[in-house]
Amino acid sequence: MEVEDGAQLCFPQFPNTSCRKPLSPWPETVTIMLYSISLITVALNLLIIISISHFRQLHTPTNILLLSLAVSDLLVGLVLMPVEVLRKTSCWFLGDLVCSMYSYFSVIITAASVVDIVLISVDRYVAICDPLHYTTKVTGRRVKIVVCLCWLYSVFYCFIFVKDDPTDIGRTNSCYGECVMYTNYIPEVVDLVLIFLVPVTVIITLYLRVFAVAVSQARAMRSHITAVTLQLSVTPKAKKSELKAARTLGVLVLVFLICFCPYYCFFIAGDNLLSALSASFVIYLYYLNSCLNPVIYALFYPWFRKAVKLIVTLQILQPGSCETNMM
Numbered sequence: 001m002e003v004e005d006g007a008q009l010c011f012p013q014f015p016n017t018s019c020r021k022p023l024s025p026w027p028e029t030v031t032i033m034l035y036s037i038s039l040i041t042v043a044l045n046l047l048i049i050i051s052i053s054h055f056r057q058l059h060t061p062t063n064i065l066l067l068s069l070a071v072s073d074l075l076v077g078l079v080l081m082p083v084e085v086l087r088k089t090s091c092w093f094l095g096d097l098v099c100s101m102y103s104y105f106s107v108i109i110t111a112a113s114v115v116d117i118v119l120i121s122v123d124r125y126v127a128i129c130d131p132l133h134y135t136t137k138v139t140g141r142r143v144k145i146v147v148c149l150c151w152l153y154s155v156f157y158c159f160i161f162v163k164d165d166p167t168d169i170g171r172t173n174s175c176y177g178e179c180v181m182y183t184n185y186i187p188e189v190v191d192l193v194l195i196f197l198v199p200v201t202v203i204i205t206l207y208l209r210v211f212a213v214a215v216s217q218a219r220a221m222r223s224h225i226t227a228v229t230l231q232l233s234v235t236p237k238a239k240k241s242e243l244k245a246a247r248t249l250g251v252l253v254l255v256f257l258i259c260f261c262p263y264y265c266f267f268i269a270g271d272n273l274l275s276a277l278s279a280s281f282v283i284y285l286y287y288l289n290s291c292l293n294p295v296i297y298a299l300f301y302p303w304f305r306k307a308v309k310l311i312v313t314l315q316i317l318q319p320g321s322c323e324t325n326m327m
Contacts, residue, residue, distance in 0.1 A: 010091035010177025041077025051307035
């Protein structure tokens with residue numbers, strides 16, 4: 001009996017303080033699928049990072065924001081997703097320090113990803129609603145400063161509002177072999193407001209404004225159908241690109257809400273109302289947004305498909321490839 005009990009412990013040499021080996025909340029095939037999603041997330045975001053970093057023509061203000069978003073989403077797939085699977089399906093052998101650092105990184109990376117989404121929405125709003133002043137208001141230098149402030153804000157947000165006590169690592173663990181995320185009601189409410197309610201409000205407000213402008217411009221285009229040929233040849237293309245940007249932003253809002261709403265509804269409803277499997281599902285749906293972001297922001301653009309082809313065929317290794325025309 002002692003041998004059998006010891007086999008069920010994470011640390012059999014410490015029978016009094018060791019945790020029991022956790023039962024996986026899902027089948028092994030689901031675990032493999034989750035690791036696969038993690039790899040896909042890393043691969044897609046890595047392609048975006050390489051594309052924007054390598055090709056000089058892609059060094060635009062909008063793409064700098066995409067690059068920042070891709071970095072945060074890459075870290076979600078590289079760190080948060082696999083570690084979350086590890087926490088749910090096996091004993092924690094990485095120690096209390098790594099567990100505490102994981103809690104820090106999870107907040108910083110997620111916050112940076114959300115802020116990047118808001119910044120991209122603002123960028124599209126200015127581009128569509130104030131196109132004449134876009135090039136003067138949104139410059140590469142200003143965008144780089146804003147991206148740095150985005151990551152500084154995420155770190156500040158983590159250490160001020162949602163921080164665990166680094167001097168008492170592991171205090172929330174009831175036994176050896178588990179990694180429990182420390183939560184407190186006040187930081188959770190702050191997280192609900194700053195990482196969900198405020199960003200969603202900003203994004204939806206901007207999208208409604210962009211949609212209204214796009215519709216009004218489409219109506220204006222139809223009302224001027226009898227204009228001169230030169231005007232007709234230029235105007236429809238501009239209006240079409242604006243409508244496409246509005247639709248893309250609409251997809252962003254929808255996917256953002258689908259991925260984030262269940263997580264925060266879970267918080268509002270209370271942990272005891274959902275099973276462990278349901279809790280794991282909403283967390284991974286929360287992280288799944290990082291896999292969908294590159295699809296929304298990049299796969300809709302022809303330059304990304306062209307860049308992927310050049311990367312896969314290793315043509316980017318040729319001299320002068322950074323000057324390739326990507327548009």
